[in-house]
Amino acid sequence: MRKRITKRVVDSLTPGDRDCFLWDTDLTGFGCKVTPAGRKIYVLQYRTKRQNWKGAPRRLTIGKHGELTPDQARKLAAELLLDLKAGVDPSLARRRSDSVTVSDLMTRFLEGCLPNKKRPPKASTLRSYDSLVRCHVLPALGNRGVSEVSTADLERLHRRMRATPYVANRTLSVLQHAFDQAEAWGWRAQATNPANGVERYPEQRRGARKEVMLTAKQMRALLKAIAEEEDEGADSAACAAIRVASWTGWRIGEVLNLEWDNLDLESGVARLVDTKTSAEEYRQIPTEVTRILAARGESPWL
Numbered sequence: 001m002r003k004r005i006t007k008r009v010v011d012s013l014t015p016g017d018r019d020c021f022l023w024d025t026d027l028t029g030f031g032c033k034v035t036p037a038g039r040k041i042y043v044l045q046y047r048t049k050r051q052n053w054k055g056a057p058r059r060l061t062i063g064k065h066g067e068l069t070p071d072q073a074r075k076l077a078a079e080l081l082l083d084l085k086a087g088v089d090p091s092l093a094r095r096r097s098d099s100v101t102v103s104d105l106m107t108r109f110l111e112g113c114l115p116n117k118k119r120p121p122k123a124s125t126l127r128s129y130d131s132l133v134r135c136h137v138l139p140a141l142g143n144r145g146v147s148e149v150s151t152a153d154l155e156r157l158h159r160r161m162r163a164t165p166y167v168a169n170r171t172l173s174v175l176q177h178a179f180d181q182a183e184a185w186g187w188r189a190q191a192t193n194p195a196n197g198v199e200r201y202p203e204q205r206r207g208a209r210k211e212v213m214l215t216a217k218q219m220r221a222l223l224k225a226i227a228e229e230e231d232e233g234a235d236s237a238a239c240a241a242i243r244v245a246s247w248t249g250w251r252i253g254e255v256l257n258l259e260w261d262n263l264d265l266e267s268g269v270a271r272l273v274d275t276k277t278s279a280e281e282y283r284q285i286p287t288e289v290t291r292i293l294a295a296r297g298e299s300p301w302l
Contacts, residue, residue, distance in 0.1 A: 005070045030077040040065035042073035076186050100187050103142040106133045109178040132171045146187045151197040165201035247289045258302045
């Protein structure tokens, strides 16, 4: 029998004299087995490349209905099918998962998972995650089995980092995301993320420190100082970047990453790609900024 597998459909299945199967219409090979005793088990049926995609199919148990929702089981089945396409027998991959270490998890999470998301993190964020993992996670937990790590283990790691609460909390966030993926990949039981039970340190909002808003007099003094630095041979690109940031209020990264192809000087509009708040923004630029940029050289970067 074939039908889209949902909770309502699985709940309505009744046992027979022998194992009965319902096969999903959305994902080939994904199904639910109902035993004569009434147990409902999610399975994946497949053929390997070594079989030349022919012969008797193999069948792998994914998990029990109730412990997994249909959507969770379908997601796990899809992950196993990706292993199959890569030439790895899902049953062998599943048996090896018992020995997967935190180091293995972090490698796949940082190199295979995050960069391939629909909207991957910025390169700077990936570098930050990599640094947190190398400096804090791997020395403490790298050789531990993913399924063995407990909330107490992460509490100890978090407590050792109490002198740097912001870094401690960011490390815990990376671990939380990674263990969520471990559950999705079948490397750890569902709803057992050890980071969920660890209380974060209170943080002062990064923008809460004292901010100085320049007066018109101070702004003139700043621009005069930049001009004097240029007269003494300072980097003209750096001076132009400070000027543009001063006139626009943009983040310095937005200024430095802007290319000529994303700028229309005639209409006074800039297209900022992948800002902190959205994937793309159009912003008008002041006349003074247009004058500054028109004097820039031939580099593809402003």
